[in-house]
Structure formats: C-alpha cells, structure tokens
Amino acid sequence: MKTLRYILLAGVMTLAAACEKDNFDGPTAGLSGRIIDADTKLLVEQDIIRGTTIEITEHGYDPVKPQVLVVKTDGTYENSLLFENTYSVKPMRGNFVDVPSQDIQIKGKTVLDFSVTPYLRVQDLRVEKVGNLVVATFKLQQNVAGNVVKIGIYADKDQRVGEPMRLGQKEQDINAPADPNTTYRLEYNPDEFKTQMPLGKEYWFRVGALISIGEAKFNYAAPIKLAI
Amino acid sequence: MMKKFKIILLAALLGAGYSCSKSSGSTPPPGPPGPPPPPQDTVYDETGCLFTSYNNLVMAGYQGWFAAEGDASERGWYHYRNGSCGGFMPGCASVDFWPDMTEYTKKYPSPFTLPNGANAPLYSPYDEESVDLHFKWMKDYGIDGVFMQRFVVEVKNENAKGKRHFNKVLENALKAAKKYSRAICVMYDLSGCTSADVAYVEKDWAELQQLFSLFDNKTHPTYLRHKKKPLVVIWGVGFNDNRKYTIADADALVGKLKGSNNRVSVMLGVPYYWRSLRNDTENSQALHTLIKKTDIIMPWAVGRYSSANYNTVAGGELAADIQWSKTNKVDYVPLVFPGFSWGNLKNNAADYNSIPRLKGEFLWKQVAGAKMSGATSLYVAMFDEIDEGTSIFKCARQSEVPLNGAKQFVGIEDDLQTDHYLWLTGQAGKWFHGEGGFSAALPVR
Amino acid sequence: MKKLFVIFLTGMMFSCQGILDIEPTNKIPAEVLFGDPEGVKIYMANLYYQLPIEDFAYFRAGFNQNGGDPNNGGFSAAMMTEEAMHTEFGDFLGDGDFHWWDQGYKLIRDVNLLIDAIPTLDILEEEKNALTGEGNFIKAFAYFALAKRYGGVPLIKATQKYEGNADALKVPRSTEKETWDYVLELCDVAASNLGTVKGRRANKYTALALKSRAALHAASLAKFGSRAPMSGDAVTQKLVGMEPAAAAAYYAACIQASQAIITDGAYSLFRPNPASPAEAAENYRLLFQNPNDAPDEVILIKGYNLPGANLGHNYDIWYQPAQVANGWPHPGRMNPTLELVDLYESYTNPGQSAPVVTTTDGNVNDYGGYDPAKSYIRFSTPNEIFQNKDARLWGTAVLPGTSWKGNNIVIQAGYVKPDGQAAIRIKDQITVGTNTYYTYGAPSTTMYSGFDTYGGNNTRTGFSFKKFMNQNSPIVPGWNQSTTDWAEFRYAEVLLNLAEAVVESGTGDATAAAKALNDIRRRAGHTVAIPLTVDNVQRERRVELAFENKRFWDLIRRREYHTQFNNRVMHTLLPLQDLRALPATMYIFVRVQVPNSNPRTFEPKSYYRYIPGIGSNGLVQNPQY
Incomplete structure (x- = not known):
C-alpha cells in the first residue's frame, strides 16, 4: 500500500512538473489590416487560392522563417496569434506595385494598412x-x-x-x-x-x-x- | 558674405564637438544657445527661361565625342576608330551605325567607301554647323533637348585636347540650343574616375559656369532648370562593377555642388536595380541615403532587357521605382533606348543588333511602359551614340551603309526612313507633352 | 596509411552528431570493403540499388517502395499529370511528395567512398577505369535527381573527413547552374572511362544517355524559366533559376551526347519497321513487357528478378483491369485519361492529335453530358471509335471491348433506353424483347472493368492499362509479386531528346532530328513523315514515353505545369450501348468530366521541392517554403 502511494505521488509530481514546464504565455498579440487602393480608396480584391501573401518576420531570431499570411478575398488580412515583438511586414507576390518592408511594433491588436497601386x-x-x-x-x-x-x-x-x-x-x-x-x-x-x-x-x-x-x-x- | 561664412564654420565645429562628446558618453558642454537658422536656398532669376522643370519633357543624351581626321580638334578619328584592331579602316571601326550624311554641310572623307564606290564621309561635332543641324532636327521632330555628356576623365587638365574638345562641343551646343529653343543640361559621366577625379568635378563645374555664364537666364534661357535651380547630372553612382570611386565620393561631390545654400538641382544616374540594391547595384544603403539628397534619379536601363523580356523585367521594377521615389520625394526619369549593337566595338559578330530595334517596336514598348507606370518625362539613350548603336539621329539604312571589309555596319531597317527614330522619339515627346491619341500601339507614320 | 573513412552526411550533421562518438560503426576500413572482387561487386550492386530510378517502385513517398508496407493505394506519379487518374483518389502534388535528399547524400557519400578507394585497389587498370566510370555515372545520376528536385545543392565532390569540427563539413548550396554543370561534367568523366559492353551496369552509352536527358532538362529550365518567375533569397543567390543565355550550351550538350549514341550505332529501335499498326502495337507492348528481349533499344535495365519484399513490385496487382484480378481485391487503379487518348494521332491525319469525335457536329469541347437531343455517332463495337488511332494507344491502354489475357474487357458506362432516356453510372438492367441489358455491360462485378464504383476497381475514365503489364501469367494476388524489368534508358528517348534540343535551340542537324522523330513514328506504324516542330516533338514525346514517369518532369522543366494545371479537370469517355438501335448492337460515346473529380491547380513554388532540415544544415530554403 505504501509503495502504491509513492508511485501515485511520483505520478502527480511528474504531472505537475509537466504542467509547469509548458506554462509559457501563449501568443496574445495580433496584426490585421487592409490592402487599400491608393487612388480609389477601395479594398484591393484578392484570390483565396494562391492569393497575395504577407510575410511577417519576427525580429531577434536568426535564422528566422517568416510567417506567411494569405490576404482574404476582400483585401483584408489578420493574424491574431502573434507574440508581442517587433516585426518586419511585407506584402509579397501580390496584385499591386511592390511596396517596401515595414518594421512595426506589434502589441495587442495592431492595425497596419497598406496603400497600394493595383497593377x-x-x-x-x-x-x-x-x-x-x-x-x-x-x-x-x-x-x-x-x-x-x-x-x-x-x-x-x-x-x-x-x-x-x-x-x-x-x-x-x-x-x-x-x-x-x-x-x-x-x-x-x-x-x-x-x-x-x-x-x-x-x-x-x-x-x-x-x-x-x-x-x-x-x-x-x-x-x-x-x-x- | 564673410560673416556668414564664419557662422557656418562655427556651426560645423560645434556639431563636431557635440558628436564627439556624445560618443564618449558625457554630457555636452554648455555653449551658445541654439544653432543658427539654416542657410536659405539660392534664388535664381528664371525670367525668360523656357525649361523650368524636367517634367513633361523628353530629352536625349548627347555624346558629342566623335572627331574627324582633318577637323580642328586634332584628335583624328576619335571614337570612330577602334584601337583594338588598329585604327579606322575597312574591317576596323568602333561604330556599328553610320550617320546619314545627306544634310551635313561640313563633311570629311573617311577611309570607307559606299557600295557604289563613292567615299563615305563623316561629320565632326567639333564643327558648329554639324551640332547646329542636330539641334535643328530636335526642333523639327519635337525632341525637347539633350544632356551634354562630360566624361570626367576626358576633361581633366592633363588632357588638354580632350577638355578643349568637350568645351567646344558644349559651346556649339549652347549656341544651337538657344537658336532652336531646345533644352540643354550638363551631365558628368564618372566612368573610369578615381576618387580624386570625382572631386575634380566641382572645379570643372565652377569653370564651366564662369566660362559660359551657364546660369545667366538671358544668355542661356534654355539651360534646363528643375525645382527653381539649374540642373546638373552626376552619372555612374552605385554600380557594382568595381569602380575606383565610392558612393561616399559621389555623396561628397553632391554635397559640394549643392553647397550649404542648395545652389543646384542634381540628377543622379544610378544602376537599374538601385531600389533593391541587387544585380548591377552595390548592396549599400548609402546609395539610398545619397539618392534622397538629390532631386531626380535616372536608372541606367541600357542592356537590362530586350523587347522579349521588357515586360517581365520592367513590369516589376518601373512602377515600384516610381512609387519609392514619390514616397521619398525624389523625381524619377526612366530611360528608354531604341536598341543596342556593338559588334564592331567588341570585334564580335554576335554583338551586331544584340538588342534588335524591331522598327521601333522596342522603343515604343518602353515609352508606353513608362507612361503606364506613371512616368512624366523620359531620358532617351542616346541622340548620337553609334558605338553602342543606341542612336536615334539620322543614320544610313542597311542597304546604304559603307563596306567594312570582312565585317559590317548595321543600318536602320530598309523599309524605314533614316529619320524614323527621330520621328518616333518626337511622337513620345507629343505623348509626354499631353497630346492625345497615343497608346501602347506603335504609332503609324 | 590513412585508410579510415568517415561516413558523413551533409544535411544530417546534427542528427549524426551523437553517433560520432561511437568509433567502430562510422569508420570503415576501405580494404575490408573493397579487399576482394566479390566485395566490390556487392558494394556496386548496393550503389545501383540506391540509384534514383523512377520505376515501378517509385511513388510519391519516394524510391523503392516495395518493402515494408507497400500499400500506397497505387497512386502513381502519372496520376499527378494529365496521363491518368486514379479510380478513387483525386490527390495532387503535395509539398512532401517525391523527395530524395538524405538518401541522395547517402548515395553520394557511398560513391565518393568508392571513388577514393579505386587507386588503392589491387586490380587491373581497365577495371579501375570501369569503376571510375561507373562511380561517376552513379554520382551524376544522383546529382541529376537532386538538381531537378531542389535546384542548386551542396556539391560534395569528394569524401569529407571529420576532424573534430562538424561545421567545417557544412557545405553551402552551389548555384543551380553550377550544379547542372557538375552533373554534365560527371557524365563526361563517366563516358570517357566506360567501355561499350552491354549489360546491367553502366557503359559509355548509359553515361551519354544520362547526359542527353540531364542537358535537355537544364536547357529547358534556362529557356523557359521566365514562364514562371520566382523571387526570394534562393533566387537572388541564383540557387534556383538560370539565365536564358545558359540554354544554348545545354542544348548543344544534349545534341552532342545524343548524336554520339546515334553515330556509334550500338543501339537502334526495337522492330523498327512493322508491317501493320496491329503489329506495331504488339511490338510496343512487348518492348515493355520484357525489355530484355529488346537489347538493341534498351540502354539500361533495372531488374526485378524475384518476387518478394524489396525484390518484386506491384504494377500488375494495382493496374490490370478488374476482370483479370484473379482474387486480388484492388485492381484497376490506373485510368488513362481522355486527354491522353485524344493526343494520339490518327493514321488518316498525320501530324495532328486526333480527339475522339462522338457527335455528328464534331464538337469535342462539349462536356455537358448525355442529351437525347444531340446527334451521336453510332459505332458497332465499343472500340471502333478508336480505329486508325496510333498503335501506341492500343499498346498502352486497354480499350473498351478489346481482349486481354483471353478476356473481352467490358468497359461500359450505361445505356440509352429505346425511349431515349439514358441510365449512366448506375447499376441497372432492362429487358427488351427476350434480351436483358446491363448498364455496365454485364450482370456481375467479376464480368466488367468499368464505371461501377464497387471496390474502386473499375476505370472511371473509360480506359484501363496495358503498358508494362505481364500478359503471360495470371496475377498473383499478393504484394511485390511482379518481376517485369524496367527500361531506364532507351534509344527512343535519346532520339526524342535530340529532336527537342534541335527544334528548341534552332541549332544542330535539323534533318537528323526530323529523321529521329519520324523513325519513332515509323516504328509505331506511321508511314507519312511529319515536319520537325515544337508541337510535333512534344506530342511524340508524350505518346511514346507515356507512363515512363517522364511527363511530370517535362511539365516541370518546360515550366508548363502551372498553366497546364490551373483549375484543371480531366475527362472521361463514357461508352453507352444505344438500345434505340436494336436489334443492331450499337454504341455511342459521351465526353464528360471525370466523375467525382475536382479541379487541380499546380502551385508555382512546386517547381522546386523544399530543402529538408534547414534548421540544422543552415541551407537557404527554396522560395515560398
């Protein structure tokens, strides 16, 4: 009986330790925004398959693989699962004239619109x-x-x-x-x-x-x- | 005048002291309160000036580097001859195209003969009459004007004949520009320069202003101005082809030319991939820093594409370039060229017509591409460049070129007139001046 | 005396690090491996086994998928092209498909080990030359397989020696051009060292055939790269992509290698002058049923001598029509598409694809389904509609109502009732007069091979599969029982490579290239020569090399995949018995979209596979991964 209790205890401890180990904060920040036609001020319509992407590269890691967001068909985009940090954000392979990468601090729900010229x-x-x-x-x-x-x-x-x-x-x-x-x-x-x-x-x-x-x-x- | 100079010096010293103390981590010493107000921009009298902005203009580059045996320049067949094969004779030349000599009044017999056995004469831009004719053509066909090339290594003091040559050609051109109301502007080409040569430009530029009273609105009412100041061009900054001068050298030069009172507007000639700092461009942010200090940029597009891949190459670059320039408040002028051919210069038959003209289709594709991408003016390379076969001026047709031993010359397509590319450039001029009726479709004569 | 070789693998460095501490398993004395001729033979056999040959055991999970659990549903590489559909799966190319990275560098390490050891071996000089040639051939083959998947890769040109610093062994990717140049260079070294003896090992012509294939691939990438421009670090650093100007030299290399094979005359086409299309069709079938019977044409064979795990393969069980399943539960998976069938020429109109015409108006673009108002052409047999089509169609596909292993293969999608209403792709029967008719052409599932979705065993395109199938013996209903050998290089491909290189580059001997093209057509029963054009060469290549796993790479190298597969659906030919014609037995045909299929789209990033393990090997990743 005593042995069993020890084993049980060990099991509980392991469990607790495991919980503790995984207990980092999850991603709390998010980035969203719109792709806007600089002249007409309308959203720039996109494709759902093979659509325009936005690459989000978190600073402070090297090498770092950019996260890729696909812009929605209506020309808006959102990623609500980001860690608070500085990121480089660049629309890629889109249907508008290339815009340069922007460095922004993402904190809470951050909004970043792009004013673009559609092809x-x-x-x-x-x-x-x-x-x-x-x-x-x-x-x-x-x-x-x-x-x-x-x-x-x-x-x-x-x-x-x-x-x-x-x-x-x-x-x-x-x-x-x-x-x-x-x-x-x-x-x-x-x-x-x-x-x-x-x-x-x-x-x-x-x-x-x-x-x-x-x-x-x-x-x-x-x-x-x-x-x- | 003297007093102002002293204040500037003081400000510079203070600035230096400040930055030193900052880097050492201590607090700045107390000093006189506040820097002096920034010097005012130089103000020019533009009364009577015909070209106060590059906007809406279509201008070409003007080499003017040819000389003929027997002209007063005493430079022999300069730039017609080809040193790599021993001079200027059938089988050896540095030019691919041959000027259409019909209208020149001063001609020099050349070592070449036409298919009919007659001598094939040439012109020299050292002669006033010949340059006058070129400017007359610009007026006749509606080309706004030219950028006079000034090769820094050729106008150094130790190159007396070179300097005399380019000064004389410039003198001829200034006179003709006024006569025909064509825009004119000086363009320094830094190719081949050392750091010291780059610095020399400041001195040469001061000399030119004095020699020709360049900025006098009455003497030279057609000297090109931009943003209320005379324009000068510095070409060849940021190329990654192992030049002996640096972006920093060019930056220093631009600083000196503008001075503390922004004396001139500067157009910078940069490589084609300047925005993304790749391929032909040195990967250095210093180039962008410098570009932002200048007033116009003109990326060098010759050889970067042909008709076949123009859309692929320029489609991705041109509109994005223009957008970058707008964001950074620098004006932007795209380059267009009619084609490319340097078989004789390179002694390689494969280089004849290496970028075909396609009867103007290639040139017009670029004109329309620039227009659609939002460009408001054009730089045409070049008016008279026959070494690399980018000339737009009147040249002999394919069936009319002289014999060239075992080699050949390249002519304008036989079913076109010799002035076709002048005419087509003039059509681009009309489009950029705002005339209607133009589109991506090649204009029909 | 430094004869210790470290077995080391680029790209796996970190995962190997732990092993490095264990001396005995990672250092193998060369004299033990290569001490006696038998040892060398065994070593060479293992190298050949590792060759990335895209044969009967090549599927999306990679090479040699004939051991362990070989059950992959029979989803073959051909089903990712327009050659075929699977009876059930509608899958398409995924990021994880067709990789060959770790295995590639393992083979390269193994072959470098051999090449390093050759000078130390106690064998005759000509034997050393032959080994050098084979070693370089294998290495060229390996780098070719890597280059066509990944673009520029790290070039491990000689054995790496581990001297305490793992980072020193990390090799960055070379440019794509450097990689292709290296492949061709290795082919040249191989060809100059190899003899001309035919057998199951590489000879001079094997090396030249590889060069012909690789050079054409490289040339196409350079020429057509601009059809699918890419961007990203790998592009900027030229790790993927080549300048158009590079194409000319690669086409010239292809022409040179192909012509060297042709000029020497050691190979020719198998049975080049058939008396009739029927004979041509049978010759073509025989060539693949046993390539050993065609030593004049086949330049390299990969053998499958014995049934069993890692020995035999599974083409016969997966792909023969349902009626001959012989108790095997999953036959009939290979469904050649109507697209492929349309492609074959008709002898009546040489030089043109001959799409299957089903209606009197001749409209072959109407996929709207059966409509009683349309005027269908009636045929008296289920295959009369294919009359006059290229013999290779008959040798490649089992057509409706043709004979296979003594059975009439029944492929029928339904019938049109006497009142004009149709019953299509439903199990049904109707009695007219004294006769009963069945929608699938016969009453029970063992008696037909088409359209019933039962078991996923019946074709849904209207065609079943013949090429490579063993007609001589019944299917053995178990895994890895097929022993048909694979022809990796054959003379016909060399001819087609030459024709393409000449027509695409506009250089070389156009007469010889046209002859190459027409010799292959002559062998297929054609009697009228057609001109050398880009279209003629590509059509010929597609029909001659169908199902030899070439089409996938043709679409890749010519950068046609993203335009060919842009929302693409494949098509089916529905054979229907027309009961309105009774008492005559008549059939009509309806062109439709493949039932239960969805459009498929190729993503341009898939022109390159992703580089595995960049987290540890530190290599630059390919675009968009």
Whole structure:
C-alpha cells in the first residue's frame, strides 16, 4: 500500500512538473489590416487560392522563417496569434506595385494598412443577363509596364470566386497592354457549365485580369450575385 | 558674405564637438544657445527661361565625342576608330551605325567607301554647323533637348585636347540650343574616375559656369532648370562593377555642388536595380541615403532587357521605382533606348543588333511602359551614340551603309526612313507633352 | 596509411552528431570493403540499388517502395499529370511528395567512398577505369535527381573527413547552374572511362544517355524559366533559376551526347519497321513487357528478378483491369485519361492529335453530358471509335471491348433506353424483347472493368492499362509479386531528346532530328513523315514515353505545369450501348468530366521541392517554403 502511494505521488509530481514546464504565455498579440487602393480608396480584391501573401518576420531570431499570411478575398488580412515583438511586414507576390518592408511594433491588436497601386483596375463594370448569356463589359486601367495576359469572368457558388476557384468561366487572352479606350466584353454561357451549376439559381460572378509580371496575381472587381 | 561664412564654420565645429562628446558618453558642454537658422536656398532669376522643370519633357543624351581626321580638334578619328584592331579602316571601326550624311554641310572623307564606290564621309561635332543641324532636327521632330555628356576623365587638365574638345562641343551646343529653343543640361559621366577625379568635378563645374555664364537666364534661357535651380547630372553612382570611386565620393561631390545654400538641382544616374540594391547595384544603403539628397534619379536601363523580356523585367521594377521615389520625394526619369549593337566595338559578330530595334517596336514598348507606370518625362539613350548603336539621329539604312571589309555596319531597317527614330522619339515627346491619341500601339507614320 | 573513412552526411550533421562518438560503426576500413572482387561487386550492386530510378517502385513517398508496407493505394506519379487518374483518389502534388535528399547524400557519400578507394585497389587498370566510370555515372545520376528536385545543392565532390569540427563539413548550396554543370561534367568523366559492353551496369552509352536527358532538362529550365518567375533569397543567390543565355550550351550538350549514341550505332529501335499498326502495337507492348528481349533499344535495365519484399513490385496487382484480378481485391487503379487518348494521332491525319469525335457536329469541347437531343455517332463495337488511332494507344491502354489475357474487357458506362432516356453510372438492367441489358455491360462485378464504383476497381475514365503489364501469367494476388524489368534508358528517348534540343535551340542537324522523330513514328506504324516542330516533338514525346514517369518532369522543366494545371479537370469517355438501335448492337460515346473529380491547380513554388532540415544544415530554403 505504501509503495502504491509513492508511485501515485511520483505520478502527480511528474504531472505537475509537466504542467509547469509548458506554462509559457501563449501568443496574445495580433496584426490585421487592409490592402487599400491608393487612388480609389477601395479594398484591393484578392484570390483565396494562391492569393497575395504577407510575410511577417519576427525580429531577434536568426535564422528566422517568416510567417506567411494569405490576404482574404476582400483585401483584408489578420493574424491574431502573434507574440508581442517587433516585426518586419511585407506584402509579397501580390496584385499591386511592390511596396517596401515595414518594421512595426506589434502589441495587442495592431492595425497596419497598406496603400497600394493595383497593377490593373477593372473599371465601369457592368454584368448583366442578355438572353441566355451573362455579359460583362468593362474598361481596364493599367498602372505598370507589361501586357495584360488575359481577362476573364468567373462563376461559382461561393462568393470567394476567382480565377483559381471557379466552376465556370469565360476567358480571353489579350497578351497586349490594356487599351484605356477599349471596352472589353466577355460573354459567359451558363449552358456550358450547367452540370456543375444547374440553371435557375443564383451564382457569384467576378471579373478579373492578369498582368504579365512574374508571380503577379489577378486584379478583380468586386463579386456580383446574379440568377441564371 | 564673410560673416556668414564664419557662422557656418562655427556651426560645423560645434556639431563636431557635440558628436564627439556624445560618443564618449558625457554630457555636452554648455555653449551658445541654439544653432543658427539654416542657410536659405539660392534664388535664381528664371525670367525668360523656357525649361523650368524636367517634367513633361523628353530629352536625349548627347555624346558629342566623335572627331574627324582633318577637323580642328586634332584628335583624328576619335571614337570612330577602334584601337583594338588598329585604327579606322575597312574591317576596323568602333561604330556599328553610320550617320546619314545627306544634310551635313561640313563633311570629311573617311577611309570607307559606299557600295557604289563613292567615299563615305563623316561629320565632326567639333564643327558648329554639324551640332547646329542636330539641334535643328530636335526642333523639327519635337525632341525637347539633350544632356551634354562630360566624361570626367576626358576633361581633366592633363588632357588638354580632350577638355578643349568637350568645351567646344558644349559651346556649339549652347549656341544651337538657344537658336532652336531646345533644352540643354550638363551631365558628368564618372566612368573610369578615381576618387580624386570625382572631386575634380566641382572645379570643372565652377569653370564651366564662369566660362559660359551657364546660369545667366538671358544668355542661356534654355539651360534646363528643375525645382527653381539649374540642373546638373552626376552619372555612374552605385554600380557594382568595381569602380575606383565610392558612393561616399559621389555623396561628397553632391554635397559640394549643392553647397550649404542648395545652389543646384542634381540628377543622379544610378544602376537599374538601385531600389533593391541587387544585380548591377552595390548592396549599400548609402546609395539610398545619397539618392534622397538629390532631386531626380535616372536608372541606367541600357542592356537590362530586350523587347522579349521588357515586360517581365520592367513590369516589376518601373512602377515600384516610381512609387519609392514619390514616397521619398525624389523625381524619377526612366530611360528608354531604341536598341543596342556593338559588334564592331567588341570585334564580335554576335554583338551586331544584340538588342534588335524591331522598327521601333522596342522603343515604343518602353515609352508606353513608362507612361503606364506613371512616368512624366523620359531620358532617351542616346541622340548620337553609334558605338553602342543606341542612336536615334539620322543614320544610313542597311542597304546604304559603307563596306567594312570582312565585317559590317548595321543600318536602320530598309523599309524605314533614316529619320524614323527621330520621328518616333518626337511622337513620345507629343505623348509626354499631353497630346492625345497615343497608346501602347506603335504609332503609324 | 590513412585508410579510415568517415561516413558523413551533409544535411544530417546534427542528427549524426551523437553517433560520432561511437568509433567502430562510422569508420570503415576501405580494404575490408573493397579487399576482394566479390566485395566490390556487392558494394556496386548496393550503389545501383540506391540509384534514383523512377520505376515501378517509385511513388510519391519516394524510391523503392516495395518493402515494408507497400500499400500506397497505387497512386502513381502519372496520376499527378494529365496521363491518368486514379479510380478513387483525386490527390495532387503535395509539398512532401517525391523527395530524395538524405538518401541522395547517402548515395553520394557511398560513391565518393568508392571513388577514393579505386587507386588503392589491387586490380587491373581497365577495371579501375570501369569503376571510375561507373562511380561517376552513379554520382551524376544522383546529382541529376537532386538538381531537378531542389535546384542548386551542396556539391560534395569528394569524401569529407571529420576532424573534430562538424561545421567545417557544412557545405553551402552551389548555384543551380553550377550544379547542372557538375552533373554534365560527371557524365563526361563517366563516358570517357566506360567501355561499350552491354549489360546491367553502366557503359559509355548509359553515361551519354544520362547526359542527353540531364542537358535537355537544364536547357529547358534556362529557356523557359521566365514562364514562371520566382523571387526570394534562393533566387537572388541564383540557387534556383538560370539565365536564358545558359540554354544554348545545354542544348548543344544534349545534341552532342545524343548524336554520339546515334553515330556509334550500338543501339537502334526495337522492330523498327512493322508491317501493320496491329503489329506495331504488339511490338510496343512487348518492348515493355520484357525489355530484355529488346537489347538493341534498351540502354539500361533495372531488374526485378524475384518476387518478394524489396525484390518484386506491384504494377500488375494495382493496374490490370478488374476482370483479370484473379482474387486480388484492388485492381484497376490506373485510368488513362481522355486527354491522353485524344493526343494520339490518327493514321488518316498525320501530324495532328486526333480527339475522339462522338457527335455528328464534331464538337469535342462539349462536356455537358448525355442529351437525347444531340446527334451521336453510332459505332458497332465499343472500340471502333478508336480505329486508325496510333498503335501506341492500343499498346498502352486497354480499350473498351478489346481482349486481354483471353478476356473481352467490358468497359461500359450505361445505356440509352429505346425511349431515349439514358441510365449512366448506375447499376441497372432492362429487358427488351427476350434480351436483358446491363448498364455496365454485364450482370456481375467479376464480368466488367468499368464505371461501377464497387471496390474502386473499375476505370472511371473509360480506359484501363496495358503498358508494362505481364500478359503471360495470371496475377498473383499478393504484394511485390511482379518481376517485369524496367527500361531506364532507351534509344527512343535519346532520339526524342535530340529532336527537342534541335527544334528548341534552332541549332544542330535539323534533318537528323526530323529523321529521329519520324523513325519513332515509323516504328509505331506511321508511314507519312511529319515536319520537325515544337508541337510535333512534344506530342511524340508524350505518346511514346507515356507512363515512363517522364511527363511530370517535362511539365516541370518546360515550366508548363502551372498553366497546364490551373483549375484543371480531366475527362472521361463514357461508352453507352444505344438500345434505340436494336436489334443492331450499337454504341455511342459521351465526353464528360471525370466523375467525382475536382479541379487541380499546380502551385508555382512546386517547381522546386523544399530543402529538408534547414534548421540544422543552415541551407537557404527554396522560395515560398
């Protein structure tokens, strides 16, 4: 009986020790913010898959692997599990002109917005039903050197629709710089995708364009809900 | 005047004392209260000046380094000849393109003959008439003006003929610029300099101002100004090709040129990857520190891309460069060039047309790229550079170039006119002046 | 007398540190290893076993997946390309797939040990040369496998000696270009030391064939790198990526190595002039059923002599059609896609892919499913629709209604009832008159091989698998029972490498390159020569080398993966019996998306694998990992 008690005691002690050992404070700070178009002041729309990332590198460690945040489709981002410290924060591989890294002190809930110039702006967008078709017309403003690789209208059941996440699409290769005087037109035929998206329901549509810059992501207009 | 100088000295001494005591950790000694107010910027009379800002201008670089055998410069076939193969004769030259000599009034027979057997003459910029013609073309085609290259190693006192040459070309150009209302500006090229040579620029610059009354708004109403001051360019800072001078040397020079009263605006010629401090650029933050002290930067893009990869290269750099410059309140001028060819200079046939012109498609791609990226002015490399084949001025077409032994010359594409690149640069000028109707599509003549 | 060699592994330094204290296990006297010829033979056999050959035992978890628990569902590398789908899995390339790092440096250490020992061995000079050649071939093969996965890697050119400082043994990554240059340099050393005797060990031509393959890979990376630009430290330091200007020299190296093999005439195509497409199809099948019967074409074989763990492999149990499972519960996993089937030319239209036309309007882009209003073309057999298609299709895939091991392989997705309504991919039957018809073409699961989801055993693309399959004996229902050998290098690949290097570089002998291309087509029953173009070369490469685990690397090296796999779904051909035609037996076909499949997208970072263990080896990581 005595032996058993000792063993039990030893077990409890081990447990206590283990608890103590793990009892560091968890991450309490967080960083959030918005990617804002410097001219229009609108959020810069993103992709959910292969989207723009933000690299957050904590100071005081070497080597240190940056934490990578994926910006949400609406152009906001958040990481609520950071330790209080100084960090370098840099958006990477995005759909806007490269912005330099910023060093900031993250303490509590810290907010950091980025004012950026999107590679392309989809302007004067109209998406409407014309007969059986969904027709998108829009203009493109280009803010960097390069070619517009392609334009597209993408459809999905999910609001986060985009080029990498869609059930249906109509794309057009451009491979030339955007012409500010051209009204681009895309005709999406719902019949082609009715096995995935049966007719008679509402779906999300988003119009986007891709610039030829390496690792660039699509630029989009806001998604639109439409019954087909 | 004397008094002001003394106060500045005192301030400098105080500053030094302060920083010493700070580093030793003790408290600063008590001194006279507060530093004197900063010196005022120099104010110039810009009455009658035609070019008070580089904004909205399309200007080219002007080498002016050629000389002809028999001209008054006594420099032989300077820059036409190629020392590596023994001079200037069929099979040996340093130029790839050949000027279209039709309109020159003063010509020199050259050792080359045309396919029809006639002699192929050349011009010398040492002659006033020839430079006059170049400025007339600028006016005719709508190119705003040029940056007169001044190679520091060529204008040192020990190089008397070199200095005389570049002073004479500059004199010719200043005269023609006034006559044709073209902008003109001095551009120092530090290539080949030692630290001491860099420091010499200050002296040369003072001499030029005195010699030509450069900043006199009546004598030179077209001398380029920027931010209310005459502009001077220092080219070749931050390149990582093992130069014998440092960013610190250039920083010191800029400090001296501007002086305590910000006498001039300075444009800095930097490498292409200056912003990210990689590839052709020395990895030193000192470059950014210096750039922020200057008024304009112009990154060197010649050879950094061709038509095939322009979008990939410039797409990532140009707009981000411009954004950086805006943030740091420095103006930005992108460089565009029509193509590149230096087969004869390098004695290598593979280097003929190594960056093809594509009948202007390449040049226009850069013009449109600059415009779309938010640039407001252009630097065109170059007006008359035929050694590296970046010239925009009138050159012979491919079927009209002289014979060159076992080698060749490169001509303007046969189905174009010899003035095509002048014309196209002029179209860029119109676009940057704000005229409508231009786009990424190559203008049709 | 310093004959002690430290076995040491870059990249594993910290994990090895503890072992370093134990003297006897990490220092092996060379004379013990290489003292007698048998010892050398055993050592060499072990080196060859370690070669990263992407064969029947190569899966996403790596090489030699034929011991321990080999049950990986039969998810092969081909299923990460557009060559095939798995019957059930919709997986795609993951960060952890296809690694070969620790094993790579172990092989390099082992081969360095051999190369260091050669001068001390008491053997003839020509034997030393041969060993030197083989050693360098193996090393080249190892660095090739590393370079194509990781880009620039640490180059351990000779045995490292541990002298008390582990950090001194840490070697940083070389640039990607330096790494590829080293691979080619090793190939040259190997080729110049090796003889021409054919066998199961490397000879001069094996080394040249490796050089041909590696040089083409490097050239493509340089030429097409700009299709998928990357950024990050590894890019800035040139550890990944090469300048376009580097392509020319690599293409030239590929041309040189390929032509050296061709000119010497030691190899040729197996049965180069078939009398008919049917004969061509059978020749092609035989070439892979037993590459030992084709010594004229096959330059290096990896043997699987005996059944058993770490000896045999599992291709026959995983991939033969369900009807011949012979009691094995998991057959039929390899489903060649409609994309692949479409790719093969028709003899009636040389030089063009011949997509399978199912409707009278000829629209091959309609994947909207069966519609009674559409006008389908009727065929009298389930495979008449493939008539005139390239023999290699027939030699690679088991097509519906063809014979395999004496069975008529039934692959049917459903039927159209006399009223025009269809029953597709559901188990159903209908009696018309006196006959009963079944949706899957037969009443029970043992009698068909298509579309029923039962057991995951039936193809969902409409095609089953033939290439490499052993037709001579019934499936042995157990693990590691297949003994079909693998042809790692064959002459046809060398010809295709030459053709590609010439057409992509615009240099070299274009006539010889066109001949190389058309010789392979002639062997496949084609009689009309086609011109040397980029498209023709790539199509030919895809159909000739299908399922030889080349396509994955073609997509990687030509930087086509991220455009080819951008929200990509694969497609199926549904064979339906059209009961409206009764009493005639007629079939129609419907092109659809592969059932129960999701789009797949390639992430550009996957052009390089991540470097394992950077926490301890201190190497620069590849972009975006």
